[in-house]
Amino acid sequence: MADTPQAVEVNCETGEVTYRDLTADEIAAQAVAAQAAADQKAAADAEAAKVEADKAAAQAKLAALGLTADEIAALSK
Amino acid sequence: MANPTMTLIGSPIVVGSGGASSIDFTSIPSTYTDLIIKVSARTTRSLFYDNLTMTFNNISSGYQTLRLTDNQSSGTSSDNLTGLSYFYVGEIDGANATSNTFSNIEIYVPNYLSSNPKSVSDDNVMENNSSQVYIGLHAHLWNYSGNPAINRITFASDSGSSFVQYSTFTLYGINNS
Numbered sequence: 001m002a003d004t005p006q007a008v009e010v011n012c013e014t015g016e017v018t019y020r021d022l023t024a025d026e027i028a029a030q031a032v033a034a035q036a037a038a039d040q041k042a043a044a045d046a047e048a049a050k051v052e053a054d055k056a057a058a059q060a061k062l063a064a065l066g067l068t069a070d071e072i073a074a075l076s077k
Numbered sequence: 078m079a080n081p082t083m084t085l086i087g088s089p090i091v092v093g094s095g096g097a098s099s100i101d102f103t104s105i106p107s108t109y110t111d112l113i114i115k116v117s118a119r120t121t122r123s124l125f126y127d128n129l130t131m132t133f134n135n136i137s138s139g140y141q142t143l144r145l146t147d148n149q150s151s152g153t154s155s156d157n158l159t160g161l162s163y164f165y166v167g168e169i170d171g172a173n174a175t176s177n178t179f180s181n182i183e184i185y186v187p188n189y190l191s192s193n194p195k196s197v198s199d200d201n202v203m204e205n206n207s208s209q210v211y212i213g214l215h216a217h218l219w220n221y222s223g224n225p226a227i228n229r230i231t232f233a234s235d236s237g238s239s240f241v242q243y244s245t246f247t248l249y250g251i252n253n254s
Contacts, residue, residue: 005098005239012087012248013104022098030098030237037236041124048151 005030082252083113089247096121096239100232100246105189107226109250112186114230117179117245122171122238125209129182130163132231133195137162139221146213164219165235167201168211172238178204179244189227194220 004021011018022030062072086109090100105112120127132140140161146168147153158165169180182201189195197217203210232246 006095007099007101008090008092008097009101009103010087010090010248011104012102012106015088017088017090019093019095019097026098033235033237037122037128 079254081254084109084250084252086112086248086250089245092240092242092244094242096241097244098233098237098239100240102230102246102248103228105228105230105248106250107190107228108252110188110190110253111251112189112227112230113249113251114182114184114186115245115247115249116166116169116182116184116232117243118182118232119170119174119179119241119244120172120234120236120238121241122234122236123173124171125173125205125207126168126203126211127171127238128235129166129169129180129201130233130235131166131184132163133219133221133227134225134229135231136221139219140164141218141220142166143216144213145215146211149210150208163233163235164197164217165215166199166217166232167213167215168203169201169234170203170205174203174209175206178206180204186227186230191226192224194218194224195227 005027006019006021009018059072086105087102116129118129140163142158142161142165144158144165145155166184167180167182169182170178180201180203182199184197184199186195186197195218197219199215200213201215202212230248
């Protein structure tokens with residue numbers, strides 16, 4: 001990859017394709033977007049992990065009540 | 078008698094070895110009825126996926142995306158995202174997806190010259206030799222003050238990552254008569 005990120009523009013009237021370095025403001029905006037995406041991913045991962053943990057705990061409680069594995073699986077079908 | 082045609086507009090963009098942070102189609106002619114954009118892309122994000130975004134006319138408000146997504150690992154989900162600064166146009170391959178695999182997306186923009194809110198649809202699939210694979214169908218709406226005709230379309234990733242070499246973006250115009 002280039003040291004400085006680039007934007008690509010195609011002028012649809014002329015067909016001219018232009019590569020230009022991003023401005024400092026655009027690079028800063030990219031960094032903000034990257035952090036926001038990372039935060040969003042972390043939140044989604046945490047939520048998914050909690051769902052899995054809750055599911056496992058619920059299945060363990062049902063098993064303790066005497067349900068078979070097939071009966072527990074049938075509840076989510 | 079109607080004679081529909083599909084015409085390449087401008088030049089296909091094939092990202093070079095330096096990568097690209099955004100892809101921008103400007104000065105889109107107002108001589109067509111609808112637009113189609115075909116995308117094959119992958120980014121440098123350090124995950125198996127990334128999110129492709131699309132804006133019109135360099136405007137960052139008024140976007141809505143309704144997503145129906147299936148992930149082989151976690152199943153089917155849907156959400157309705159409103160008040161966005163861009164459309165979410167599908168999941169695409171990130172750096173951790175199988176090497177040299179790319180996503181495929183087709184975006185349809187009917188009546189891009191209309192003075193009404195613009196409806197858009199896309200279908201997308203990312204490629205990955207793993208259970209972590211996304212496919213999706215999206216319905217979009219751009220409802221912006223004045224509902225201007227679309228003359229510019231810009232693509233980026235919402236993580237700020239760059240498109241890798243050989244990512245390809247191609248714009249077509251559809252004439253219905």
